[in-house]
Amino acid sequence: MSNHTPENSSRLIDGDTLAKLQAWQGRSEMLADEVTAAPVRALSATLDRDDPLPGTGTRLPELWHWLYFLPHHRQSEIGDDGHARRGGFLPPVPLPRRMWAGGRLVWEKGNPLQVGDKVERTSTIASVTHKAGRTGELVFVLVRHEVRNERGLALTEEHDIVYRAAAEPGEKTPPPTPAPKDAAFSREIVPDDVLLFRYSALTFNGHRIHYDRRYVTQVEGYPGLIVHGPLIATLLVDLLRRNAPGAQLARFEFRAVRPTFDIAPFRVHGKPTDGSADGKTFSLWGEDADGWLTMQATAVLA
Numbered sequence: 001m002s003n004h005t006p007e008n009s010s011r012l013i014d015g016d017t018l019a020k021l022q023a024w025q026g027r028s029e030m031l032a033d034e035v036t037a038a039p040v041r042a043l044s045a046t047l048d049r050d051d052p053l054p055g056t057g058t059r060l061p062e063l064w065h066w067l068y069f070l071p072h073h074r075q076s077e078i079g080d081d082g083h084a085r086r087g088g089f090l091p092p093v094p095l096p097r098r099m100w101a102g103g104r105l106v107w108e109k110g111n112p113l114q115v116g117d118k119v120e121r122t123s124t125i126a127s128v129t130h131k132a133g134r135t136g137e138l139v140f141v142l143v144r145h146e147v148r149n150e151r152g153l154a155l156t157e158e159h160d161i162v163y164r165a166a167a168e169p170g171e172k173t174p175p176p177t178p179a180p181k182d183a184a185f186s187r188e189i190v191p192d193d194v195l196l197f198r199y200s201a202l203t204f205n206g207h208r209i210h211y212d213r214r215y216v217t218q219v220e221g222y223p224g225l226i227v228h229g230p231l232i233a234t235l236l237v238d239l240l241r242r243n244a245p246g247a248q249l250a251r252f253e254f255r256a257v258r259p260t261f262d263i264a265p266f267r268v269h270g271k272p273t274d275g276s277a278d279g280k281t282f283s284l285w286g287e288d289a290d291g292w293l294t295m296q297a298t299a300v301l302a
Helices: 015-022 037-046 193-202 213-219 229-243
Strands: 028-034 097-107 118-133 136-149 152-164 185-189 249-256 266-272 281-287 293-301
Touching: 015 118, 037 193, 097 229, 185 229, 193 229, 229 249, 229 266, 229 281, 229 293
Parallel strands: none
Antiparallel strands: 028 118, 097 152, 097 249, 118 136, 136 152, 185 266, 249 293, 266 281, 281 293
16 A cells, blocks of 8 residues: 555655554553343344244354443534544544444353343453555554453454545545355345444444435545444354354454445355365355455454
C-alpha cells in the first residue's frame, strides 16, 4: 500500500494527530452483563432457525456473545453517523466512515458461555495505526476483549475497526476479488430491510449505514444499505452449524474484503480446508450477487 494520499485529498492524520490517537493505546474498560434467553430466541428467529427454546444452561452459539455488552449511550451522546460521538473509550479518529473490518476469536475448551451466566468483558485498546493509499487515509484500531463467566476465562477476541476518509467524487475502489467456486455447502441470504433492522435492534447498533438509505447513499457514498459485518460472520458460522450439527468452535478468524449491500441477495459458502489433517478446519466465505468475494474466514472445530 502506498504511503501517499491521493493528490486531491487533504491529509487529516498528521504526526501530531496520530500521536494523540495513539495515547489511547492501553486504555481499558470493563462491562458486566448476564447471558439472558430473550436475545438468543430473537437471533434464532432472525437467522430463520428452528431451535429449541433456550433455558438456563443452554450453550450460547459461537459469536452470539455479540448480543451482550451492548453500548448504552444516551441519545444526546450520539453522533451524526448514529454511533456514539468520538472519544471516550475509542480514540476520536477524525475520519467519518467507520466499519468492523474483521477479528480473531479463541474459545476456552470446556467453558462455553451459557444462558444464565453472569459475565464480564475487559476491553483494551491494543494498537492504533495509520495508512494511506489509493482510496485515502485509513486508521486501524485493534481492540482486545476477554470474556469471563463464573468459571473463568471463556473467550478472547481481537476486534479490528477501520476508519476511512469520506468518499471523493469519482473515487476508485480497489479491484474486487472473485469468490471461490468450490464450495461444499452454501446458502443464499436476502438482505432485506427487516433483516438488517432486526440485527441492528438486537445489537443496539444505531449506525445509520444499516438502515438510513438517504444517509448511506448521499453522505457516505455507498449504493445501498450495508449488511453488518458481524451479521455476515454470524451467518458464516451458522452455515457451518447447519452442515456440521453439534460442532463447537475452538478458533475463528474473519476479514471483511468488500462491503455487502442490500440491493441484491448474497451467498455464504463453506468447505473443509484442503489438506486439513484432522478434518476440523473449514474455509468460509461470502459472495455478492456479482460473484465477488465479500468476506473470508477460517473456522477450527474443537
